Amino acid sequence: MGSSDYSMPLGDSPDLCLVIPTPAERIQCLKSNALEWKGVLDSDQYIQRENHLMSQEMTKDGAMTCWVLVDRKLAPDNRPILSSCESFGKRALLAHDGKIEDITAHGVGSVFCRPEFRRRGYAGRMITELAKKLDTWQQENTVRKKGVFSVLYSDIGKTFYGERGWKAFPSSHFSLPSISKDKFRQGVSGVDLGLVRDMQADDVKRLMCSDVVMERYHQVLRDASRGSQKAKVGFLPDYAAMSWHWAREEFYAKILIPEKGEPKVKGACVESRKVFVSWNRNFGSTEKDNVLYILRTLYEEPKSPAEENAVVEAIAATLYRAQLEAYEWGKNRVEIWNPSPIVEKAVALLNPTAKVEHREKNSICSLKWNGKQLGLGEDVDWYWNEKFAWC
Ligand SMILES: CC(C)(COP(=O)(O)OP(=O)(O)OC[C@H]1O[C@@H](n2cnc3c(N)ncnc32)[C@H](O)[C@@H]1OP(=O)(O)O)[C@@H](O)C(=O)NCCC(=O)NCCS
Missing domain, CATH: 3.40.630.30 (Gcn5-related N-acetyltransferase (GNAT))
Known part of the structure; x- marks a missing residue:
């Protein structure tokens, strides 16, 4: 025609x-x-x-x-x-x-x-x-x-989709600069990289995506909804979600820098403190798109100030490892989406002047809630609203 x-x-x-x-x-x-x-x-x-x-x-x-x-x-x-x-x-x-x-x-x-x-x-x-x-x-x-x-x-x-039912939810992030090995030798006080172990895909699967961890997500959400007016929802940070992001980075790495081999390090952890962080590398055409994204930060809610200190230090150490990995892969920064107060404290340890950025135009996390028609209430809380859920 x-x-x-x-x-x-x-x-x-x-x-x-x-x-x-x-x-x-x-x-x-x-x-x-x-x-x-x-x-x-x-x-x-x-x-x-x-x-x-x-x-x-x-x-x-x-x-x-x-x-x-x-x-x-x-x-x-x-x-x-x-x-x-x-x-x-x-x-x-x-x-x-x-x-x-x-x-x-x-x-x-x-x-x-x-x-x-x-x-x-x-x-x-x-x-x-x-x-x-x-x-x-x-x-x-x-x-x-x-x-x-x-x-x-x-x-x-926020307007175009907002008018059609997808309401804007928190869309913030912290950025940390990539760090070269030379700079790393000077260290950051309170951050002990000796604690940290790299995770490959299988480690992330075992430590962040096991049935036990998935059951814990069920428990956390169930408990949060008890006595709460608002329904709670979240995508599961499962292995399928992580590996979809990695399929993208592996595709780019193979085409753009075949000599470097596959990006094998998919995250870092401090296992003794039950702190696990997964990431992926974005291969953008501009400097601003060359980012190592934290896909998910997993830790148990601390029950005392001493426990909190230990968790904050461990998260800081894994993020520091992420900064080194970002440099290694030519990324200019590490981005952590919708940081919790505990993650904010970890970022402050690494960079006391880091400021959380609230996005107004790009990557606005938007959610359409049908629960009202389904008798689940007017409003909803979105849990685990981190980069792994992006598509
Ligand atoms: C965004 C896009 C899909 C809109 O398609 P479209 O058929 O022109 O959309 P509609 O005619 O239904 O609506 C147009 C409205 O979209 C909104 N809109 C379109 N582009 C916009 C932009 N860059 N920023 C903010 N609002 C925008 C405006 O409200 C606009 O209304 P206006 O013309 O009165 O200003 C199209 O411009 C496109 O493909 N852009 C490139 C890809 C992209 O950015 N996609 C969106 C990813 S979230």
């Missing part, structure tokens, strides 16, 4: 619908949005990256879905793609009134509209349709048969 035969529909046209693209249409979407997101990759490498990320534990067997907004009157493979995005069905927990449920919740990403189609309401319409779709999508095997919540990470501020 020649584009001159077709007049573009309005964003609120009843002819528009949200469907799953054909394989060829998916590639067409990737070729269009490569302009926005391929970064240092060429278009073919970008498509390879996306295929690689789609075949991970977290995304395979249909857990990840591509969506396109199209005109229902037109035939697949022969219709303009008006807007596109992806959804990721992930393991999550819901706790209310002291009860805990394993649920599937969705992350939404890669919201895109081709430059020549912009400002006609297509992305907005797509997101509105997606909200309806996610109410039941991939919920067949769950108890409620309904989606309880979904999240996305807005790079266009």
